[in-house]
């Protein structure tokens with residue numbers, strides 16, 4: 001009971017009864033007033049460096065992943081005015097392939113893990129999968145919040161599982177995917193954000209890009225506000241990753257605008273802001289021509 005109260009008490013420190021209509025209005029105001037100022041070549045170039053270049057296909061082969069990695073290698077130095085993507089994001093069984101193929105500097109290896117994309121498996125399996133991904137070269141691990149536990153308000157087990165996975169990450173960074181398309185309401189997204197933040201997440205990530213609706217600006221706004229409030233209370237900076245369905249330069253600039261307005265310039269770099277995307281990179285390059 002004491003443990004259950006611990007998580008309820010943590011949630012009480014944050015305003016979690018949010019009205020969806022208020023969030024939508026706030027997002028529209030930010031985009032209409034601030035987005036135009038971010039439609040610049042410098043922002044497009046920065047956005048390129050914030051991409052987690054993703055291939056998460058059921059049909060991915062070692063050869064596909066090797067070629068995917070070679071494209072990132074080939075980009076290195078081909079456009080001296082643009083730095084490379086932040087990371088290559090693959091299924092955990094391909095960490096080793098990326099590690100072997102990757103020659104581009106400063107590009108991280110990110111692996112989805114923990115029973116991605118559903119998180120519906122044994123904690124032991126999630127821990128083993130995560131530990132193996134890290135042992136095989138992953139610098140970053142993207143797991144999905146256990147939505148079943150969260151929605152039945154079993155916050156203790158929800159948080160303990162994240163904490164255990166954080167330990168399995170060792171020095172790798174942990175991104176916690178809230179799957180906001182399944183949570184839907186701003187209040188649930190805020191609660192899930194707070195619990196993930198207090199369980200050791202290094203990044204909050206919106207979506208898996210599978211089954212449910214991907215990132216929305218409203219979810220991004222709520223999550224960035226949670227990160228901001230958490231930083232004000234604790235001093236710890238946690239990153240934000242938007243993912244799922246982000247394909248155009250316009251989409252990317254919109255998310256950048258939300259991050260910049262809520263969290264400030266300090267968050268507008270690939271240490272604290274990522275976009276997970278399989279189709280965005282070429283569109284951004286076309287906008288920079």
Ligand SMILES: O=C[C@H](O)COP(=O)(O)O
Nearest residue numbers: 209243244245276277278
């Ligand atoms: O985390 C990354 C997402 O799965 C990518 O989604 P996407 O294929 O819609 O860009």
